[in-house]
Amino acid sequence: MISLSASSAPSIVVRDVSVTYKTTLERRPTLRNALTRMGRREKVVREVEAVKNVSFDVPSGTVLGVVGANGAGKSTLVRAIAGILPPTEGRIDVFGRVSTLLALGVGFNRSLTGRDNVRLGGLAAGLDRDKLEEKYDEIVEFAELGEFMDMPMRTYSSGMYGRLAFSVAVNMDPDILLIDEAMSVGDARFRRKSANRMRELCSQAHTIVLVSHALGSIRELCDQAIWMDHGVLRMWDEPEAVVDAYTEFLEVGQDAVTLEDV
Amino acid sequence: MNEDTNVTTAAQPQPHHRENDFAEQHHVYEPHLVGLPPLGQYLREAWRRRSFAQELARTKLRAQNFNTVFGQLWLVLNPLLLAAVYFILIDIIRGGGRDEDFFAHLMAGIFAYYFVSGAVRNGTKSVVSGGRLILNTAFPRVLLPVSAVIIAFKRFVPTVVVYVPAHLALGLPVGPEQLWVIPLVALLVLMATGLAMIVAALQVYFRDLKNLMPYLLRAWLYSSPVLYYAHEMPERYRFLLDINPMGQMLAAWSGVINQAQAPTSHQLLVAAAWAFGFLLIGFFYFVSRERDFAVRL
Numbered sequence: 051m052i053s054l055s056a057s058s059a060p061s062i063v064v065r066d067v068s069v070t071y072k073t074t075l076e077r078r079p080t081l082r083n084a085l086t087r088m089g090r091r092e093k094v095v096r097e098v099e100a101v102k103n104v105s106f107d108v109p110s111g112t113v114l115g116v117v118g119a120n121g122a123g124k125s126t127l128v129r130a131i132a133g134i135l136p137p138t139e140g141r142i143d144v145f146g147r148v149s150t151l152l153a154l155g156v157g158f159n160r161s162l163t164g165r166d167n168v169r170l171g172g173l174a175a176g177l178d179r180d181k182l183e184e185k186y187d188e189i190v191e192f193a194e195l196g197e198f199m200d201m202p203m204r205t206y207s208s209g210m211y212g213r214l215a216f217s218v219a220v221n222m223d224p225d226i227l228l229i230d231e232a233m234s235v236g237d238a239r240f241r242r243k244s245a246n247r248m249r250e251l252c253s254q255a256h257t258i259v260l261v262s263h264a265l266g267s268i269r270e271l272c273d274q275a276i277w278m279d280h281g282v283l284r285m286w287d288e289p290e291a292v293v294d295a296y297t298e299f300l301e302v303g304q305d306a307v308t309l310e311d312v
Numbered sequence: 313m314n315e316d317t318n319v320t321t322a323a324q325p326q327p328h329h330r331e332n333d334f335a336e337q338h339h340v341y342e343p344h345l346v347g348l349p350p351l352g353q354y355l356r357e358a359w360r361r362r363s364f365a366q367e368l369a370r371t372k373l374r375a376q377n378f379n380t381v382f383g384q385l386w387l388v389l390n391p392l393l394l395a396a397v398y399f400i401l402i403d404i405i406r407g408g409g410r411d412e413d414f415f416a417h418l419m420a421g422i423f424a425y426y427f428v429s430g431a432v433r434n435g436t437k438s439v440v441s442g443g444r445l446i447l448n449t450a451f452p453r454v455l456l457p458v459s460a461v462i463i464a465f466k467r468f469v470p471t472v473v474v475y476v477p478a479h480l481a482l483g484l485p486v487g488p489e490q491l492w493v494i495p496l497v498a499l500l501v502l503m504a505t506g507l508a509m510i511v512a513a514l515q516v517y518f519r520d521l522k523n524l525m526p527y528l529l530r531a532w533l534y535s536s537p538v539l540y541y542a543h544e545m546p547e548r549y550r551f552l553l554d555i556n557p558m559g560q561m562l563a564a565w566s567g568v569i570n571q572a573q574a575p576t577s578h579q580l581l582v583a584a585a586w587a588f589g590f591l592l593i594g595f596f597y598f599v600s601r602e603r604d605f606a607v608r609l
Contacts, residue, residue: 071603071604071607072604072607078519079519080519081521081524082520084518098607129606132449132450133341133450134448134606135603135606136341136342136343136344136349136603137341137343138343141340142339142340143339144339144340145338146337147337148339148450150449158441158443158444158445158446159445162375166371170364170368171445171448171449173364174361174445174455175449175451176357176360176361176451178363179363
């Protein structure tokens with residue numbers, strides 16, 4: 051494994067981190083099923099070793115790309131850095147305020163309006179009310195949702211969901227931005243706009259962790275990249291090298307499809 | 313592990329970004345000791361984000377039309393009608409032997425019971441309905457059941473206001489002993505919070521719990537001294553007062569509110585033991601399961 055020299059102080063330090071969790075195989079776990087199962091010694095809880103003994107640093111101001119197949123532990127790793135799923139072994143140090151944009155985005159309560167969802171999401175993330183009020187207009191303007199902000203989120207299209215989520219994440223002035231699979235939200239125009247905003251954030255002194263299957267954007271936006279494979283860190287290097295090795299591994303060659311988006 | 317974290321935090325240089333006031337944080341994520349996060353830090357964070365719980369309660373109440381005249385009216389009418397129905401039912405069963413004082417007892421008891429059962433019902437849904445927020449944001453999850461209790465409490469307050477004129481109209485005693493209502497409400501809040509945490513976490517593992525709750529809550533109402541006076545209970549059922557977490561609490565409640573009698577020390581002791589017991593068990597159970605929520609929802 052190649053260790054890249056860190057020119058500035060690290061924003062994120064990940065040391066020997068493993069993340070395991072138990073999950074249920076049942077689609078909807080119920081007391082009834084649990085009781086009827088008792089006599090049968092059937093196993094419905096599975097332990098997942100999602101991340102195994104991973105170490106790396108992200109220097110301040112660096113954009114780190116994370117590539118890997120589905121189920122390689124990318125999302126779990128990002129969740130661990132965000133503090134949502136603390137590690138089972140090792141230690142993660144994060145310096146600064148984190149904003150997350152994970153696959154599922156904002157909008158936890160679909161019967162509440164976009165405005166309420168943004169406000170509640172911000173408060174839960176630890177922002178104070180005044181700061182939130184101050185940022186609110188920027189968020190709405192960027193998301194281009196206008197009067198939809200005062201409608202219940204169940205009336206939103208999935209593109210609108212994505213736009214709002216992206217807008218919240220990037221407009222919160224985070225020191226560290228964690229993005230998971232969220233590059234391609236909205237229509238072509240919004241996609242261009244969000245790509246521009248990403249470039250802007252990358253060129254400013256923000257630390258960004260970007261999980262994406264779009265190898266093109268990893269190559270274009272990132273300063274470093276890591277490749278996760280079955281929970282293990284396979285490679286940590288310049289994005290070019292990682293993307294090359296990863297595509298070679300996939301044996302698909304670098305055709306336009308892989309580079310654009312899958 | 314805890315001490316290690318603190319020492320290292322102190323030794324590390326201060327975070328370099330300082331452009332705004334939230335940039336102060338240095339987060340350390342380490343394995344949880346016996347499944348529990350560092351509690352001091354956890355409680356501090358929960359306190360810092362208390363406005364989230366308040367805002368969530370306010371938003372949900374707004375969605376339930378709590379802020380409209382008819383919404384408020386319904387909140388008061390609903391338990392009042394229920395009290396009237398129970399009064400007639402019990403009066404019929406007892407052959408017409410109930411006086412008006414009993415109606416005041418019913419009202420007070422039903423209002424208190426509705427506060428706790430409302431908190432439990434809201435609490436059951438609190439974590440499961442926070443799905444996306446839990447998957448996407450790191451925050452102390454106890455704020456979700458706490459918000460459920462805030463909602464129930466805000467719905468409880470107007471019913472207290474309705475009780476006062478009824479009490480005066482019935483010519484029931486008024487006295488300084490009625491100030492005992494304050495610690496009793498505090499105990500009710502603690503117990504409701506503990507219970508809400510327990511059911512909120514259990515609901516994640518057993519999604520049919522919320523279908524079971526109405527039955528459990530009904531059984532709880534019938535075994536509590538609400539539809540009857542505690543002193544009327546036959547000897548062989550008296551043990552229910554101590555076993556039922558709300559038994560002695562509601563016995564004291566009726567005495568304090570309806571008759572302006574100070575609660576007995578036995579009543580207070582049992583009620584406080586149940587309330588603090590539920591709060592502690594609920595808190596530790598909830599927090600120890602909390603990490604799981606992000607992968608189980």
